[in-house]
Amino acid sequence: MARAAKPRENKDKKARDLPTGIALLWGEQDQPARGPKPRLTPQRIAEAAVTLADAEGLESVSMNKVAAGFGVSAMALYRYVPGKAELVELMVEAVLAEPPDLSAAGSGWRPRLSAWAHCQWGVYQAHPWLLAATAMRRQIMGPHQLAWMDAALAALEPTGLTSGQRHQVFLLIAGQVRSLAQQLADFDEDHNREWGRLTSELLNRHSNRFPALTKAIADGAFTSTELDPLDFGLDRILDGVQVLIDRA
Amino acid sequence: MARAAKPRENKDKKARDLPTGIALLWGEQDQPARGPKPRLTPQRIAEAAVTLADAEGLESVSMNKVAAGFGVSAMALYRYVPGKAELVELMVEAVLAEPPDLSAAGSGWRPRLSAWAHCQWGVYQAHPWLLAATAMRRQIMGPHQLAWMDAALAALEPTGLTSGQRHQVFLLIAGQVRSLAQQLADFDEDHNREWGRLTSELLNRHSNRFPALTKAIADGAFTSTELDPLDFGLDRILDGVQVLIDRA
DNA sequence: ACTCAGCGCTTACGGTATATACAGTTGCGG
DNA sequence: CCGCAACTGTATATACCGTAAGCGCTGAGT
Known part of the structure; x- marks a missing residue:
């Protein structure tokens, strides 16, 4: 001690x-x-x-x-x-290695932030335990963590947003990548299929209790792969940020 | 057994x-x-x-x-x-009790989804351990979990989005509430202050390594309370979804 | 050469989840 | 009414876990 x-x-x-x-x-x-x-x-x-x-x-x-x-x-x-x-x-x-050079991704805030998110996503994919590890408290933040944070905040500087807004946007993006990685980590391929089977059986049994959900599963919304979850979410968020920028 | x-x-x-x-x-x-x-x-x-x-x-x-x-x-x-x-x-x-009646929140998809998010947020606030609990694997989903899911998907039905898109939007919102709850759970009041103190000391020491971060802290981006994190993130995401709807 | 900080080990404690075997209780079928 | 079978809770035991405390050896500074 x-x-x-x-x-x-x-x-x-x-x-x-x-x-x-x-x-x-x-x-x-x-x-x-x-x-x-x-x-x-x-x-x-x-x-x-x-x-x-x-x-x-x-x-x-x-x-x-x-x-x-x-x-x-x-x-x-x-x-x-x-x-x-x-x-x-x-x-x-x-x-967490040194964060990537975002300036290589393009000149605007949007491609840079998108690149940042994809890199972070890659880290989560490579080390799924990161989710559980960072879920545990403490959050002291070493130099690498701060460097990633710095990179994202730097990418947001040319937006004209206030520093408070930039911080919030950072939290938003980081959280989105994190939670999406979590959701996908839970549902590995065949486990997903098994889950779908059991759930649809349950839904049949409790037919009219979950109408929207039943319809969504019937439409294949849960098994479709045409939409990349990360890109979809990212596009929505960045669109929303763009709206905020335009309004200012 | x-x-x-x-x-x-x-x-x-x-x-x-x-x-x-x-x-x-x-x-x-x-x-x-x-x-x-x-x-x-x-x-x-x-x-x-x-x-x-x-x-x-x-x-x-x-x-x-x-x-x-x-x-x-x-x-x-x-x-x-x-x-x-x-x-x-x-x-x-x-x-997870029965999900709230979202139709009380208004008639549009947006106020309903917003109400859904706030309710979910309330649950996380009332039971912070929920984060850690759902971080652990398994995800079998009982009736209450499915009911919440159903409520959100139902709110999205009048948007005219495809079922796949609605599902993705749901994942986006749910993930956002979750990760934000997580981030705020980590940083309780005075711990936050202590973290800021130590970090700014570190930043002074490594002066020019994290320029954007240093500036953000100096601007008080981390201690400002004028922006509600949940509403800010929600507004950005919903704006982004609105953009998607308008484009269709 | 001597000292003593630092290393790695052994032992031990209190905690966890849970397998197994057993003793007590209850209700149904004869 | 009796006995069996099912079911309850308990006691015991195993295999972990993180870590506190103390011991003997190593090896560089004085």
């Missing part, structure tokens, strides 16, 4: 202090000089945890399994990471 | 069958005749779990605590609920 730098009052034993977690995320760790060489680093641990999560899902990322990957005991990890929550933060940060 | 109805092949011991979970959600449980009267029901258990989650958060809902509330042992719950995942499903279903 708080073995960093100075003695520290150490008033409340529990309650990890944010500064420690932040220092971790920002890589501001001064490496020791005295003892034996550390065999691990927080970054390497996070990396291993990421490959584990990619392969088997976040729920099977445990201190034990991660440590076993290095051939060390679980407790060894605590020399590098204060706890599991911080490890997950590091995983998130590890998976 | 699978003590229901018929002997059942029982091929794979693990892997709860969906039908059982669905029967639970839809209340299609035939009550037994032979043994002692059951002191509990799945619904009452879910109800107790809900009040526990409301009070102390979802992470402190454990079989033990819920059972203790009834003065029974943890294992007793397994007579009524196959496992914890199913219990959470029941909690979700319990918290």
